[in-house]
Amino acid sequence: MKDIKPAILLFIIFSVICGGIYPAVVTGVAYALFPKQAAGSFITDKAGKEIGSTLIGQPFSGAKYFWPRPSATADFGYNSMASGGSNSGPTNPAYLQAVGDRVKALRDTGVTGLVPADLVQASANGLDPHITPESAGLQVDRVAKARGISGDLVMKVVEQATEGRQLGFLGEPRVNVLVLNLELDRL
Amino acid sequence: MNTYEWLQTILFFVVLLALVKPLGSFMAKVFQGDRTFLSPVLVPCEKLIYRISGVKPDDEMGWQRYAGSMLLFNLMLFVGLFVMLMTQHLLPLNPQKVPAFTWQLALNTAVSFTTNTNWQAYVGEQAVSYFTQMVGLAVHNFVSAATGIAIVIAVIRGFVRRKTSLLGNFWVDMTRCTLYILLPISIIFSLVLVSQGVIQNFSAYKTVPLIQSTNYDKPKLDDKGAALKDAKGTPVTENVIVKEVQIPMGPVASQEAIKELGTNGGGFFNANSAHPFENPTPLSNFIEILLILLIPGALTYTFGVMVGNTRQGWMLLGVMLFILIGAFGVMQWAEVSGNPLVAKLGIQSINMEGKEVRNGLAGSNLFAVATTGTSCGAVNTMHDSLTPIGGMIPLSLILLGEIIFGGVGSGLYTMLAFAIIAVFVSGLMIGRTPEYLGKKIEVREMWMSILAILTAGVTVLILSGIAMITPQAVASMANPGAHGLSEVLYAVASMANNNGSAFAGLNANVNFYNLFGSLAMTVGRYVPAIAVLAMAGSLAEKKYVPPSLGTLPTDKAPFAIWLTLVILIVGALTFFPALALGPIVEHLTMLGGN
Numbered sequence: 001m002k003d004i005k006p007a008i009l010l011f012i013i014f015s016v017i018c019g020g021i022y023p024a025v026v027t028g029v030a031y032a033l034f035p036k037q038a039a040g041s042f043i044t045d046k047a048g049k050e051i052g053s054t055l056i057g058q059p060f061s062g063a064k065y066f067w068p069r070p071s072a073t074a075d076f077g078y079n080s081m082a083s084g085g086s087n088s089g090p091t092n093p094a095y096l097q098a099v100g101d102r103v104k105a106l107r108d109t110g111v112t113g114l115v116p117a118d119l120v121q122a123s124a125n126g127l128d129p130h131i132t133p134e135s136a137g138l139q140v141d142r143v144a145k146a147r148g149i150s151g152d153l154v155m156k157v158v159e160q161a162t163e164g165r166q167l168g169f170l171g172e173p174r175v176n177v178l179v180l181n182l183e184l185d186r187l
Numbered sequence: 188m189n190t191y192e193w194l195q196t197i198l199f200f201v202v203l204l205a206l207v208k209p210l211g212s213f214m215a216k217v218f219q220g221d222r223t224f225l226s227p228v229l230v231p232c233e234k235l236i237y238r239i240s241g242v243k244p245d246d247e248m249g250w251q252r253y254a255g256s257m258l259l260f261n262l263m264l265f266v267g268l269f270v271m272l273m274t275q276h277l278l279p280l281n282p283q284k285v286p287a288f289t290w291q292l293a294l295n296t297a298v299s300f301t302t303n304t305n306w307q308a309y310v311g312e313q314a315v316s317y318f319t320q321m322v323g324l325a326v327h328n329f330v331s332a333a334t335g336i337a338i339v340i341a342v343i344r345g346f347v348r349r350k351t352s353l354l355g356n357f358w359v360d361m362t363r364c365t366l367y368i369l370l371p372i373s374i375i376f377s378l379v380l381v382s383q384g385v386i387q388n389f390s391a392y393k394t395v396p397l398i399q400s401t402n403y404d405k406p407k408l409d410d411k412g413a414a415l416k417d418a419k420g421t422p423v424t425e426n427v428i429v430k431e432v433q434i435p436m437g438p439v440a441s442q443e444a445i446k447e448l449g450t451n452g453g454g455f456f457n458a459n460s461a462h463p464f465e466n467p468t469p470l471s472n473f474i475e476i477l478l479i480l481l482i483p484g485a486l487t488y489t490f491g492v493m494v495g496n497t498r499q500g501w502m503l504l505g506v507m508l509f510i511l512i513g514a515f516g517v518m519q520w521a522e523v524s525g526n527p528l529v530a531k532l533g534i535q536s537i538n539m540e541g542k543e544v545r546n547g548l549a550g551s552n553l554f555a556v557a558t559t560g561t562s563c564g565a566v567n568t569m570h571d572s573l574t575p576i577g578g579m580i581p582l583s584l585i586l587l588g589e590i591i592f593g594g595v596g597s598g599l600y601t602m603l604a605f606a607i608i609a610v611f612v613s614g615l616m617i618g619r620t621p622e623y624l625g626k627k628i629e630v631r632e633m634w635m636s637i638l639a640i641l642t643a644g645v646t647v648l649i650l651s652g653i654a655m656i657t658p659q660a661v662a663s664m665a666n667p668g669a670h671g672l673s674e675v676l677y678a679v680a681s682m683a684n685n686n687g688s689a690f691a692g693l694n695a696n697v698n699f700y701n702l703f704g705s706l707a708m709t710v711g712r713y714v715p716a717i718a719v720l721a722m723a724g725s726l727a728e729k730k731y732v733p734p735s736l737g738t739l740p741t742d743k744a745p746f747a748i749w750l751t752l753v754i755l756i757v758g759a760l761t762f763f764p765a766l767a768l769g770p771i772v773e774h775l776t777m778l779g780g781n
Contacts, residue, residue, distance in 0.1 A: 003358075
């Protein structure tokens with residue numbers, strides 16, 4: 001059949017164009033225009049060593065750190081080699097138990113009133129770097145006490161790590177937990 | 188919805204609608220062979236490609252040869268990817284030294300990417316080399332999308348042409364689609380995505396120290412890799428302290444753009460568009476949703492231009508928009524209302540399980556309806572964790588047959604089959620001759636339309652039935668009760684309709700889903716595609732019937748309303764029983780508090 005030749009050759013040609021030339025061009029231009037983003041938005045220490053990415057959350061559970069959202073990644077929370085959510089259904093008893101336990105852990109630190117949903121419900125990727133400003137606000141007293149510094153000072157750092165809606169209206173306001181905790185350690 | 192959510196949702200649809208006409212008329216020019224602003228650069232490339240591959244651009248094909256070429260090309264795609272997945276450990280660009288796929292998983296994945304489904308039963312960051320991502324999966328993202336668009340263009344020609352058996356040349360349509368449409372848009376938007384933080388590199392995975400170390404209980408394994416158990420039968424574990432983590436890298440942006448643009452949906456990482464390296468900001472989220480709906484929306488205008496009456500296209504787009512916005516409204520309501528079982532624990536009553544803070548509820552829900560109304564299947568939200576009604580919306584959009592915008596090309600040709608059914612049924616009811624776009628609708632067109640519409644639905648019902656009596660399929664459920672049924676129904680529906688998203692708790696990497704799923708994806712893709720091409724073949728041979736007093740005008744609002752009803756009635760009749768046993772029972776259980 002005369003159409004076998006184009007089938008094979010076009011497959012090869014498009015593998016070269018779309019699988020070789022296209023990603024190579026995009027990589028080249030991306031590195032020229034946005035080198036930091038293309039590499040992974042890494043935060044570096046004074047020696048220039050990468051100590052984390054602003055886009056990838058890390059696990060924190062100590063009283064002196066702000067806690068991120070619960071993470072359901074395999075083995076341990078915020079395992080960046082296994083992104084994913086809990087996939088728990090809304091009526092799953094094990095899920096309701098887990099959320100209840102998280103609420104209790106927060107209450108034990110003196111949190112009262114309505115708990116923001118994001119602080120006790122796991123994120124989609126298990127690596128969500130953000131919490132809502134409300135969730136950060138609930139933790140200010142605990143962190144200030146554990147560090148022996150004033151709540152106002154902690155609140156000021158929280159405000160610095162808060163991003164507003166993008167372009168003024170897109171998405172939700174949010175606090176980057178890793179950036180916030182690094183700033184606190186630097187105080 | 189708060190003011191900002193209204194604002195971003197309204198702005199989204201304004202931007203989308205503003206792009207329909209420019210892109211739609213550009214695509215019409217490309218497929219009619221007219222000059223465009225890209226011609227000076229791309230015509231020489233196009234000619235060179237034809238010369239190397241031995242394609243004669245003027246050699247037009249009848250429907251059988253058009254379908255045959257399409258199938259041959261897709262067979263090549265399948266074989267190429269299958270071989271690559273089985274040998275990726277021997278190929279270059281594999282800094283993580285990932286091993287080969289098992290044959291069952293390779294079969295499923297190769298079928299999945301060839302059929303534009305992008306169902307993924309593997310974890311991207313652990314199982315796939317950069318070479319496979321780029322030269323395998325990304326290439327399929329382009330050409331499987333181009334395949335779908337080429338088919339719909341041939342079908343439109345069937346309506347337009349008179350007394351001929353020729354529908355165009357598959358190789359030319361596919362090549363032009365990739366060169367003029369998919370590649371330029373992908374280049375621009377992959378760079379925009381990089382500016383937002385989507386990564387694009389070939390580095391090995393980075394290891395970073397944790398500021399606060401963490402720990403977990405790791406199950407101990409014996410020599411054979413099975414879990415060790417003590418005398419009482421409880422698994423033996425050891426506590427492992429984690430002081431550093433690996434962060435995966437890769438050429439993500441170039442794949443991300445075409446993943447959305449070609450309604451493919453296969454994520455570079457397991458978390459798909461929820462992963463911060465795939466979708467880092469609210470703006471990247473906005474752009475990704477836009478890319479998903481862009482081509483399917485604009486194709487309705489291309490259709491209008493080609494049939495010589497753009498109102499025909501706007502009418503179809505109106506039907507799609509109406510259902511999509513309705514679906515978004517219901518889903519937004521369900522997710523904002525949240526889960527009373529969770530609220531009882533003293534928590535703010537919105538559902539944030541499986542969602543990202545930066546996207547918020549509106550940005551998550553809009554993505555979910557866009558990705559399931561089209562056959563994209565990328566996700567920025569874990570659909571398994573939606574509230575019962577919130578989760579029923581994506582499931583229902585898939586079950587309607589991927590026509591609410593639908594897959595690139597495939598959405599429009601299935602929608603045209605629905606339009607033919609609507610014309611026919613209304614003809615029966617009011618005694619008018621069934622005609623659509625100046626072509627008489629006869630027995631053959633009806634058969635082919637029914638085949639195009641019902642194939643996926645019948646496949647879904649039969650396979651989910653089989654799944655329910657297969658122990659392996661049932662054991663894969665992650666959640667108990669009615670929700671487990673929803674997981675299985677969603678998986679089968681997603682594969683048969685070439686969507687690719689999942690209620691991802693389901694353990695899909697088992698023989699049942701790998702093998703039956705491959706079958707469902709193949710049947711769901713090619714039976715409708717061949718049916719509509721056969722229909723186009725017979726339509727092209729017919730003479731033009733000028734509209735008369737007895738013709739039902741298909742470019743006016745009453746027909747749009749009628750078409751919407753036909754779509755909803757067919758969907759409800761086919762799937763209501765299954766939905767009643769899954770999400771609806773779960774919703775009632777949730778409200779009942781147990």
